[in-house]
Amino acid sequence: MPWIDACATDDIDQEDLIRFDHAGATYAIYHGVDGQFYATAGMCTHEHVHLCDGLVMDFTIECPKHNGQFDYRTGEAKRAPVCVNLKTFPVRVEGSRVLVEVA
Amino acid sequence: MGKRDYSPFGADAKRAVDSGLTAAEWYHTDVPRKVMKDLMARSDGPAIRDTILLYGLMLAFAAGGIATWGSLWTIPFWLAYGVLYGSASDSRWHECGHGTAFRTPWMNNAVYQISSFMIMRNPATWRWSHARHHSETYLVGRDPEIAVMRPTEMGKILLNFFGILDVLNFFPTLVRNALAGPTPEERTFVPESDWSKVRRAAQVHLAIYLGTGAIAVATGSILPLMVIGLPRIYGAWHHVMTGLLQHGGLADNVIDHRLNSRTVYMNPISRFIYWNMNYHVEHHMFPMVPYHALPRLHAAIKDDLPAPNTSIAAGFAEMWPALKRQMRYEDFFVKRDLPPTAKPYREDFHHYVPGMMPANPAE
Ligand code: FES
Numbered sequence A: 001m002p003w004i005d006a007c008a009t010d011d012i013d014q015e016d017l018i019r020f021d022h023a024g025a026t027y028a029i030y031h032g033v034d035g036q037f038y039a040t041a042g043m044c045t046h047e048h049v050h051l052c053d054g055l056v057m058d059f060t061i062e063c064p065k066h067n068g069q070f071d072y073r074t075g076e077a078k079r080a081p082v083c084v085n086l087k088t089f090p091v092r093v094e095g096s097r098v099l100v101e102v103a
Numbered sequence B: 001m002g003k004r005d006y007s008p009f010g011a012d013a014k015r016a017v018d019s020g021l022t023a024a025e026w027y028h029t030d031v032p033r034k035v036m037k038d039l040m041a042r043s044d045g046p047a048i049r050d051t052i053l054l055y056g057l058m059l060a061f062a063a064g065g066i067a068t069w070g071s072l073w074t075i076p077f078w079l080a081y082g083v084l085y086g087s088a089s090d091s092r093w094h095e096c097g098h099g100t101a102f103r104t105p106w107m108n109n110a111v112y113q114i115s116s117f118m119i120m121r122n123p124a125t126w127r128w129s130h131a132r133h134h135s136e137t138y139l140v141g142r143d144p145e146i147a148v149m150r151p152t153e154m155g156k157i158l159l160n161f162f163g164i165l166d167v168l169n170f171f172p173t174l175v176r177n178a179l180a181g182p183t184p185e186e187r188t189f190v191p192e193s194d195w196s197k198v199r200r201a202a203q204v205h206l207a208i209y210l211g212t213g214a215i216a217v218a219t220g221s222i223l224p225l226m227v228i229g230l231p232r233i234y235g236a237w238h239h240v241m242t243g244l245l246q247h248g249g250l251a252d253n254v255i256d257h258r259l260n261s262r263t264v265y266m267n268p269i270s271r272f273i274y275w276n277m278n279y280h281v282e283h284h285m286f287p288m289v290p291y292h293a294l295p296r297l298h299a300a301i302k303d304d305l306p307a308p309n310t311s312i313a314a315g316f317a318e319m320w321p322a323l324k325r326q327m328r329y330e331d332f333f334v335k336r337d338l339p340p341t342a343k344p345y346r347e348d349f350h351h352y353v354p355g356m357m358p359a360n361p362a363e
Helices: B011-018 B033-040 B045-067 B074-098 B105-119 B123-135 B154-160 B164-180 B192-219 B223-227 B237-247 B268-274 B280-285 B291-304 B312-328
Strands: A003-008 A016-022 A025-031 A037-041 A055-057 A060-062 A069-071 A077-079 A091-094 A097-101
Touching: A003 A016, A003 A025, A025 A097, A037 A091, B033 B291, B045 B074, B045 B105, B045 B223, B045 B291, B074 B105, B074 B123, B074 B237, B074 B268, B105 B123, B105 B192, B123 B192, B154 B164, B154 B237, B154 B312, B164 B192, B192 B223, B237 B268, B237 B280, B237 B312, B280 B291
Parallel strands: none
Antiparallel strands: A003 A097, A016 A025, A025 A037, A055 A060, A060 A069, A069 A077, A091 A097
């Protein structure tokens, strides 16, 4: 799987996320409360809505449309109306860059 | 468009899906991410304060009503208790259903469950209907929470100021849910994984009503029902009044909340009962923003919205004639002007809506 340079570490505030589009797919990249970076699919699994407009609280991303929640470390669906888990992707930091291993 | 078919299995529901309306992207005012993050921030403080106040007042008013039972002095206590039970529970149900009232999830859930009981809504069913109301606000046949269907039936609206139709619909559904889970209509928006939750919640609610009814019979007094159940009737008027203003007389089948939702400035008591949902365009555009931040959201985006109605009376003065007109002309709606600072309505997105183009009789 290719590692893709997604953004700089300081592009994302801590406890926040950004949208990252690559090769026709959309991803969400998170800067967690623990200082680590994480990546998930960019669209909610409930309806076709970008998570990048949502709210990061601790290790949860809340969808902006109906307040469904996922744990962005594992992708686990945590609160209705989301039932289907979010796909997650490995992330590593090299220097000041965030790299994502896209599927 | 003419005759509307509000059934989830009807022609309008099918047309909304086939035409792509249900999948369309809704209009949003641009708000810088930093501002929005600040507005979305969660906290427990305001909702804990308001919840202690609400339940404290309910206890005090109920105690006053019981202590003065049998005299005329009892009336004001029950009027006040009833509004908190039969109307404030609607806004608590709503905001805690979104999960935005408190930061702590169990607090949202606890108040959501209590409020669902008081407002007579199955907590497992209505979570899903409200998600649909947000995705497909006032799309005919798709939104299960359309308060005023066209043509307007004034009799129904007036009866519902006393919760009559809601309560009459609620109890048969409660029994059906308790025995067999969600109805076929409910199964169109409640996922199968939650059907057992619908049934369990209905059984608990039914047991409480049966218990209260039994105490009333055993004591030969309606007093237990004045505390549990009846306030949904005698205290419903405030939530019906504010609820009608949310979308009444405005457009349906559009994808811009500025066209189908209404923001109304209200007095502080109504705003406490209604938990700031008078900022209704704002709430629909950004449902992540908690009730206590809606005044700030309003200040941030008001230049992109139609001017709010300045009072409940002003809101009714705009809405009521429109509802009356919709008794005869189903396609009529009030299209409010936008300020010069706003992005215009995308009429080209809504060319299928009769009256959207400039010949609208409202103009
Ligand atoms: S679209 Fe994300 S919760 Fe509904």
